[in-house]
């Protein structure tokens with residue numbers, strides 16, 4: 001849609017060029033920004049010309065620029081020892097999206113939206129991602145993805161603070177994984193998107209619960225748990241009022257399918 005409150009679009013080539021004030025909004029792919037009126041925004045700050053490389057492989061892991069498009073992540077082929085890379089496509093497929101969103105939406109835009117069904121949140125939280133945030137007039141800071149999202153459409157970003165990148169450590173990318181997702185309708189938003197990762201010797205089993213809860217939840221076990229231990233841990237961590245109730249599924253439904261899918265994942269990885 002046309003945003004008739006916008007009077008200026010800035011296209012900075014460096015972060016230092018940005019002079020932030022109220023009324024500014026960072027523009028990623030624009031798929032959400034242009035999907036509804038933005039009455040309190042008069043200026044878009046387009047991130048594209050900052051020219052960040054979309055994906056950078058380093059010995060310690062993968063740097064995903066906030067401006068990396070969903071389609072670029074989809075096309076990524078990692079080193080063979082990064083066994084969790086196929087999870088990228090599996091999470092991307094959970095995104096309710098059109099051709100336009102697939103090609104325009106950015107990984108950073110999805111994470112900053114901080115919706116429970118944000119598939120890039122599920123992916124990067126499950127792979128122990130760490131966000132680099134650039135505040136206005138401050139020192140860059142790092143926040144794990146699992147702590148970045150604080151609730152439905154809320155996160156730790158301060159005014160004018162930019163999500164620069166998400167780093168996925170090689171230690172998580174080399175783990176085995178299993179994933180399950182359900183939606184109430186065939187192409188609907190996720191009601192639950194659950195991932196677990198584990199090392200070869202059954203050590204460091206990490207369960208990540210998303211979409212069923214307002215924010216991502218990690219439950220970590222030293223070794224792959226038994227069915228009983230897993231059930232008990234989810235129960236203790238997430239009381240009945242901790243589940244997310246919306247048109248895409250009631251809290252009771254999401255709680256029920258989470259237990260069901262988490263056990264499937266545990267059995268698959270055992």
Ligand SMILES: Cc1cc2nc3c(=O)[nH]c(=O)nc-3n(C[C@H](O)[C@H](O)[C@H](O)COP(=O)(O)OP(=O)(O)OC[C@H]3O[C@@H](n4cnc5c(N)ncnc54)[C@H](O)[C@@H]3O)c2cc1C
Pocket residue numbers: 025026027028029030031032033034035047066067094095096097098101104105106107108109110111112113115117118119161162163164189190
């Ligand atoms: C039909 C349709 C279906 C959708 N389905 C889903 C879905 O299933 N799940 C889901 O989560 N979302 C969904 N969305 C919402 C949205 O399209 C996605 O979340 C998308 O990934 C947002 O990315 P973007 O790059 O287009 O963000 P933009 O629209 O550019 O920006 C989104 C928000 O993030 C801010 N922002 C963007 N980049 C940065 C940055 N680097 N640092 C700080 N702030 C930033 C913007 O200012 C804005 O507030 C859907 C939208 C539509 C229209």
